[in-house]
Amino acid sequence: YEHHKALISRVSKLPAQTVDGVSVQVMGNIELPEEVVAVRDHGGNGIGLYRTEFQYLSRSGFPREDDLFDKYRDVVEVMAPSPVTIRTLDINGDKAVSYFRSHQEANPVLGLRAIRYCLNKPDVFKTQLRAILRASAYGNVRIMFPMISVVEEVRQAKAILKQVAESLAREGTPFKADIDVGIMIEVPSAAVMADVLADEVDFFSIGTNDLIQYSLAIDRGNRHVSYLYQPLHPAVIRLIRQVADAGREKGVGVFMCGEMAGDPVHLPILLGLGMDELSMNPQAIPVVKNAIRSLDLKQAREFVKAVLRMKTHEEVEGLLREAYGPLF
Amino acid sequence: YEHHKALISRVSKLPAQTVDGVSVQVMGNIELPEEVVAVRDHGGNGIGLYRTEFQYLSRSGFPREDDLFDKYRDVVEVMAPSPVTIRTLDINGDKAVSYFRSHQEANPVLGLRAIRYCLNKPDVFKTQLRAILRASAYGNVRIMFPMISVVEEVRQAKAILKQVAESLAREGTPFKADIDVGIMIEVPSAAVMADVLADEVDFFSIGTNDLIQYSLAIDRGNRHVSYLYQPLHPAVIRLIRQVADAGREKGVGVFMCGEMAGDPVHLPILLGLGMDELSMNPQAIPVVKNAIRSLDLKQAREFVKAVLRMKTHEEVEGLLREAYGPLF
Ligand SMILES: [Mg+2]
Numbered sequence: 196y197e198h199h200k201a202l203i204s205r206v207s208k209l210p211a212q213t214v215d216g217v218s219v220q221v222m223g224n225i226e227l228p229e230e231v232v233a234v235r236d237h238g239g240n241g242i243g244l245y246r247t248e249f250q251y252l253s254r255s256g257f258p259r260e261d262d263l264f265d266k267y268r269d270v271v272e273v274m275a276p277s278p279v280t281i282r283t284l285d286i287n288g289d290k291a292v293s294y295f296r297s298h299q300e301a302n303p304v305l306g307l308r309a310i311r312y313c314l315n316k317p318d319v320f321k322t323q324l325r326a327i328l329r330a331s332a333y334g335n336v337r338i339m340f341p342m343i344s345v346v347e348e349v350r351q352a353k354a355i356l357k358q359v360a361e362s363l364a365r366e367g368t369p370f371k372a373d374i375d376v377g378i379m380i381e382v383p384s385a386a387v388m389a390d391v392l393a394d395e396v397d398f399f400s401i402g403t404n405d406l407i408q409y410s411l412a413i414d415r416g417n418r419h420v421s422y423l424y425q426p427l428h429p430a431v432i433r434l435i436r437q438v439a440d441a442g443r444e445k446g447v448g449v450f451m452c453g454e455m456a457g458d459p460v461h462l463p464i465l466l467g468l469g470m471d472e473l474s475m476n477p478q479a480i481p482v483v484k485n486a487i488r489s490l491d492l493k494q495a496r497e498f499v500k501a502v503l504r505m506k507t508h509e510e511v512e513g514l515l516r517e518a519y520g521p522l523f
Numbered sequence: 524y525e526h527h528k529a530l531i532s533r534v535s536k537l538p539a540q541t542v543d544g545v546s547v548q549v550m551g552n553i554e555l556p557e558e559v560v561a562v563r564d565h566g567g568n569g570i571g572l573y574r575t576e577f578q579y580l581s582r583s584g585f586p587r588e589d590d591l592f593d594k595y596r597d598v599v600e601v602m603a604p605s606p607v608t609i610r611t612l613d614i615n616g617d618k619a620v621s622y623f624r625s626h627q628e629a630n631p632v633l634g635l636r637a638i639r640y641c642l643n644k645p646d647v648f649k650t651q652l653r654a655i656l657r658a659s660a661y662g663n664v665r666i667m668f669p670m671i672s673v674v675e676e677v678r679q680a681k682a683i684l685k686q687v688a689e690s691l692a693r694e695g696t697p698f699k700a701d702i703d704v705g706i707m708i709e710v711p712s713a714a715v716m717a718d719v720l721a722d723e724v725d726f727f728s729i730g731t732n733d734l735i736q737y738s739l740a741i742d743r744g745n746r747h748v749s750y751l752y753q754p755l756h757p758a759v760i761r762l763i764r765q766v767a768d769a770g771r772e773k774g775v776g777v778f779m780c781g782e783m784a785g786d787p788v789h790l791p792i793l794l795g796l797g798m799d800e801l802s803m804n805p806q807a808i809p810v811v812k813n814a815i816r817s818l819d820l821k822q823a824r825e826f827v828k829a830v831l832r833m834k835t836h837e838e839v840e841g842l843l844r845e846a847y848g849p850l851f
Pocket residue numbers: 341342381402405
């Protein structure tokens with residue numbers, strides 16, 4: 196095991212290139228600024244998901260712009276010139292703290308959360324967007340909006356971002372004017388409307404945890420229905436395909452940052468469907484990079500055609516074992 | 524107004540046939556057996572949704588088979604030979620009563636409910652299936668399973684139904700052996716997998732209330748996100764189309780029993796997509812039948828092609844007003 200770990204660590208700096216020469220970006224998910232070191236040390240090609248809830252949950256009131264800016268710049272500088280994808284506030288029922296709770300919700304997972312919350316509280320949102328834009332002057336920053344379910348939300352969020360950018364420009368504060376703007380695809384309606392959403396953004400990042408939860412209508416925290424939490428369910432795979440196809444057709448990057456992306460067993464399907472970037476727990480990066488280097492992308496694309504004919508997650512798992520069992 | 528009502532009532536016995544001669548079945552949703560009279564008097568072509576929760580919620584323990592049988596037979600006999608679609612127990616978080624609550628759920632709408640609950644409690648399920656099958660000897664009964672999210676659930680439910688039928692046959696109790704079995708399509712994964720599910724059933728019934736709720740990831744009871752409850756959202760329309768296309772291709776009936784079916788404004792889209800049956804609040808039946816008689820199905824099909832190019836629910840509404848405004 197130690198030998199294996201050392202080997203993986205040694206090869207983790209190598210690019211994640213398939214046998215037939217296609218490069219895949221393997222990125223890290225982080226929550227705290229200091230985790231950026233682990234991403235770099237494990238050979239990550241950037242940050243695919245920088246969660247920003249911690250600064251909001253670890254204190255008794257909303258954080259100040261300068262505090263947020265510091266936390267973002269720290270990460271951006273360490274990773275530069277590699278990209279850092281900052282997700283705007285994704286507060287939800289589970290995570291909510293006292294000063295947030297203006298109301299109780301019977302089903303918080305289907306409630307006023309993430310981009311809905313931010314559009315509802317434009318001042319809170321603008322403070323964060325200012326901090327992100329200011330940090331963009333120090334490296335390679337992308338902005339990502341979570342929980343998009345309708346195109347109007349993207350347009351509204353972009354309009355607010357534009358206002359914030361204009362006010363920074365007036366003040367003479369430096370920021371990256373052509374910053375990449377993307378959205379998470381984690382609500383079924385967003386996957387179904389990916390072709391329309393693609394016209395509004397530079398990239399998609401598929402959030403598999405929530406996409407599975409909503410597509411199958413199961414609370415992923417509820418153990419009574421956890422048997423229905425099936426990452427390899429054909430419906431999930433079809434939705435991911437719809438997003439990947441729309442992204443490819445419109446020249447929009449297709450990334451993934453859910454837990455699914457960090458398990459090498461899913462790689463033949465994810466690469467075969469056309470993911471350009473996978474983002475995961477930093478510790479998973481070396482294993483995933485290594486597994487990518489043993490995959491043939493053309494073969495994976497053929498394999499996905501067979502996967503798309505399956506009817507249940509068990510059939511998909513069986514096919515995976517049959518075709519790729521020896522690899523994993 | 525009184526004149527209008529009298530007119531509608533007079534014509535409500537006429538078949539709901541489009542201008543170009545296609546018949547649509549207009550059915551009633553009921554909860555209590557006595558409501559069947561309203562469906563008949565309003566010209567309904569049958570019961571598209573007979574909710575069966577009341578007998579479970581109005582007492583202190585699970586109802587006995589004979590009590591259920593009585594309630595089902597009452598309705599079946601009144602409607603015979605028209606169909607009565609009995610939906611199996613759809614208990615959920617909102618509706619649950621004390622003797623059900625074996626556990627608390629953080630998001631009951633995404634929890635152990637409906638078919639999940641029944642597969643988890645096969646004895647409760649079998650009692651209801653026996654009562655339904657026994658009632659099927661007295662008229663035209665269909666069985667419908669709610670909240671299907673994966674094909675295995677349909678197979679399991681059908682296997683239990685088969686066991687129950689076999690035991691009735693052994694006892695010599697009469698029932699309809701070739702009873703129609705259908706499922707509700709109200710979870711996004713079911714809509715996405717409609718082609719696969721079609722191989723297992725005789726009909727689909729689209730439950731728009733839940734389909735909208737899960738597709739857009741909003742609790743329809745939560746007023747803070749009610750602005751996102753959009754029946755005419757393009758994602759919802761695309762999912763309905765996917766179900767309708769799969770049903771048509773496989774010769775499976777495509778029905779609808781959500782609130783959307785009872786509002787005449789939706790008719791051009793629903794008929795254009797290919798609904799064979801619409802089921803609604805009994806009071807809505809005359810108005811809907813009348814509106815169907817003023818519609819041209821070929822035109823509606825063309826109209827739907829334009830609808831499918833829309834990006835937001837507002838655009839769909841605008842198009843509807845433009846094309847059909849004078850009608851409604
Ligand atoms: Mg999420």
